[in-house]
Amino acid sequence: MPAESATDALAMLRSAHDHLLRPAHVGVLVPWGNTMVETELPRLGLDHVVFHYARLVPAHRYRDADDFLAEIAAAVPDTLQQFARLTLAGALVACTSTGFLNPDAYQNTAVVDAFDALQILLRDLAASTIVLATPYPARHTQIQAARLQEAGFDVAGHASLDLALLDDFTAVAPERITALVHSIDVRQRTRADAVVLSCTAWPTIDAIALVQQELGIPVVSSNLALAYSAVRFARAAET
Template structure:
């Protein structure tokens, strides 16, 4: 057996190393993350976090205790530029500051974002104010998220929810149903929407958004598009890819 010589290089993340903490129950985010962050030199890594299928405030809050362990499972040999926590409803219930603190307790070098923080950053960068708002959540969770968006300075001019408490069912809501719900909510707005927000990382929105933007003439933001866009921009990746959605043709406001 020959002893072979070798050299080493920087690895695949020559531009950025991105980590995504995905819910145990999520079936959508990993696939959409891969499509949106498919860029040369951008490395993508996933970890999972325990989560029961019932989406309630108490089950969402439990994830805070598991975040450090999930973040610790990313390769220890790497320095991460950004770590995203992939749960919109839990970010709303727990709070973005606590999410960041939990992850940075084991990954202090990484910037941290989550869908709620990313949606706020996206709306600010797009310069929008009046939002149409769609969730799959039960009413109390939807209300908490609406309050967080309003506290951030946005006005919800129309809203709707599928009111589904089982994350396994949320992952099966069809693209057609999401499309039709978005049109219905936008058309019922008291004041015309500047943008439409579709919350939840388990909703399959990526294929629907370009069509909705063409039909409505406004930006359409999903939890996943906002989260991945925010991660890329926080990592200093400024590539504009407006074919994904209008947001991906936008830079991060400072």
């Protein structure tokens, strides 16, 4: 997509938000060790969205990442009860990995998870071909790429920092994220309509601006996608 025709995902979020008529309340279920969701969502300036947070605490402190994520996903229905006395426009699960690794875990609950939110935002951006960058283990990045392909997106290329899933992702600098995107073959990047920075636990807001300026195509992150879904909840509540 030529740079001049690219849609700025942040600008689209703010435009949708600015059309809200009144404040809306949205619940956010955050994995217990994740500090970035509550750091990044307020930076997006969504004055008409009031976020209420609850922690997803696994029943056991597994060392195996897959078991840990399964426990996080299993905690969703009970954790939602913390919002039982609130009038919410909607509820979000602030974890991307549970969405593509445990897609059926909370299928019967009225939530949108970060993996769903990414797809919603990409479709509204009319982005059909993407490149994917993650901090995840390479195996999990490959699984996510396959799941996105199954959902109808052409994943032209992907790259990962190959960090262990229980590592602390918060210290990843924007420049390191930019370098990760540039590690994807240039022929794959030039095919893409958008860049996806997956994971709610690494800091992406500053990286979004850097990558979008350099590549001239929309850049979306898991936290940006959560914010967009929160605004969609708010707009739906007004109808």
